[in-house]
Amino acid sequence: MSRADHPLLRDPGYALLKRRILAVTGLAYFQDKDEALAERLQRRLAACRAAGCAGYLALLEADSSGTGEWDPLVGELTIGETFFFRYSQQFQALRDQLLPETIARNAAGRSLRLWSAGCATGAEAYSLAALVRAALGERLSEWRVTILGTDINRAFLAQARRGEFSEWALRDVAPADRAAVVEPGPGGWRVRPELRGMVEFRHHNLIDLAPEPAPDDWLADFDIILCRNVMIYFDQPTLAALAPKLAARLVSHGWLLIGHAEGGTPFQADFEPVLAPGAILYQRRQDRRTERRATGVGQRLHRTAATARPAPWRTIATPAPSPPPAPLPPDPVAFYQDALALRQAEQAEAAEQALRRAIYLDRGFAMAHLQLGDLLRRRGDLAGALKAFTNALRCLAEFGEDQPVPAGELSAAELRSLLVGQLRQLRA
Ligand SMILES: C[S@@+](CC[C@H](N)C(=O)[O-])C[C@H]1O[C@@H](n2cnc3c(N)ncnc32)[C@H](O)[C@@H]1O
Structure with missing residues (x-):
């Protein structure tokens, strides 16, 4: 039997079951992956001894609390790949710019609220805790710090609460930097108790997020939200609905960090993309129609760049110069990536050279x-x-609105809006 012949696909109740699962979880990823979905469903049908799709759907519908059959099904469908300090450039921007800026802005109220939405087994939330602890230092006990990790998968959350991780989850943390985050534990590593105490994990389905927070909503007034590598599984209408809802959960000038492949037009109405070295960050726009409260004054990243410090978590290895075994055609993307690493390492001149080389190879x-x-x-x-921003804008003439920009994290429309903003500031 070939995979395409999965018997469940011939079950007359399959289409309805699939529609219901995708609507509840948002996992449109499975829209065109019927064989993969059927295989996972088959395991649940067998475990429940359900006769077919209609019987299994009835079981799901009877589970009003969501802790019955939905839980193991979600366990089959979700992917929890995560690791500490994933996308180091974003964490660098958090450490050097967003956290210092937010701490300064919130100094009067001494409160900090961060949300890791779709946190999987918690590495992202604990990475935030480590940064906050380092940023506040001795002031930590005087601050009300909320670091919330939420996920649709309760098994991931249980694992997150244990704070136990394998070596693999720490692959981006240099051995010398690990002691600040973890200690040896069962199966490899355990998050340090002081960091475990800073993070709370709760069940939440992003599809259920209301357009606006209710009074005293636990998901409100965040300074920073990380929602990374979650929305790649959603479709465009779900993204378009989610973007303003996330904005509504942020304070004025709050920040949203998303995964590399998750930008695009749905975010433009509510967020302004802001360039940091090697990363695009999204700041809640001030002119959202649903403005709830106005606190502090946001600053553009380039104004706070003076506070930048060298990375404590990861040193950027400069590759030893060794002649290539065979001459390869020069690759503009490789020069570009070098330039990003050199910028992180604060080697501006070498970075400029690498960027000019990349541009020389690909105008x-x-x-x-x-x-x-x-x-x-x-x-x-x-x-x-x-001149450089104008050149960048010129390069985009060929691109359609939603077309992703090569080597970028955003669509042509998004990059265009970013560039127009930069040019406006420069001409002001
Ligand atoms: C690939 S992990 C990303 C983990 C972490 N954010 C990171 O980037 O390292 C995606 C997570 O999104 C969660 N997820 C998927 N659909 C969700 C939904 N509708 N609501 C909340 N979480 C969801 C999955 O359970 C999974 O843990």
């Missing part, structure tokens, strides 16, 4: 022009920055 390389513009602007070369 239409929008992201390289963008990074060059940002680098020159930070150095105070406003004329150079203006």
Whole structure:
């Protein structure tokens, strides 16, 4: 029997069952993956001794609390891949810019609220806890810090609460930096008790998020939300519905961090994309129609760049110069990636050289022009920055609105809006 012949696909109740599961979980990922879905469903049908799809759907519908058959089904359907300090550039921006900025803004109320939405087994939330602890230092006990991890998968949450991780989950944390985050534990590592005490894990389905928080809503007034590698499983209408809901859960000037492949037009109405070295961050727009409260004054990243410190978690290895075994054609993307690493390592001149090399090899390389513009602007070369941003904009002429920009994390429309904003600031 080939996979395409899965008997469940011939069950007359399959289409309805599939529709219901995708509507409840948002996992549109399975829309065109019937064989994969059927295989997972088959395991649950067998475990429940359900005769067919209609019988299994009846079981699900009878589970009003969501803790009966929905739980193991969600366990079959969700993917919990996660690791500490995933996307180091985003964590660097958090540590150097977003957290210092937020702590300064909230100094009067001494409260900090962070949400890891779709936290899986918790590495992301614990990474945040480590950063907050380092950022507040001795002031930590005087602050009300909320770090919330939520997920649709209760088994992941139970694992997250235990705080036990394998070596693999720590692959991006240099051995010398691990002691601040973990200690040896069962199966490898255990998160340090002081960090475990900072994080709360609760069950939540993002599809159930209401458009606006209710009074005293536990999911409200966040300074920073991380919702990364979750929305890749959702479809465009779900994303379009979720983007303003996430914005509504942020304070004015709050930040949203999403995965590399998750940007795009749904975020533009409610968030302003902001460029940090190697990462795009989203700041809640001030002109959202549903403004709830106005606190503090947000700052653009380039204004806070003076507070940047070298990365404590991970040193960027500079590869030893060794001649390649055979000459390869020069790759503009490789130069671009080098430039990002060099910018992280605060080697601006070498980064500029690498970016110019990338542009020399590919004049239409929008992201390289963008990074060059940002680098020159930070150095105070406003004329150079203006030229580079204009070049980046020119490169986008060929792209459709929703088309992803090569080597970027965002769509052409998003990059265009980012560039127009940068040019406006430079000309002001
Ligand atoms: C690949 S993990 C990402 C974990 C972490 N955010 C990271 O980037 O390392 C995706 C997580 O999203 C969760 N998820 C999927 N659909 C969800 C939903 N509708 N509501 C809440 N969480 C969901 C999954 O259970 C899974 O734990």
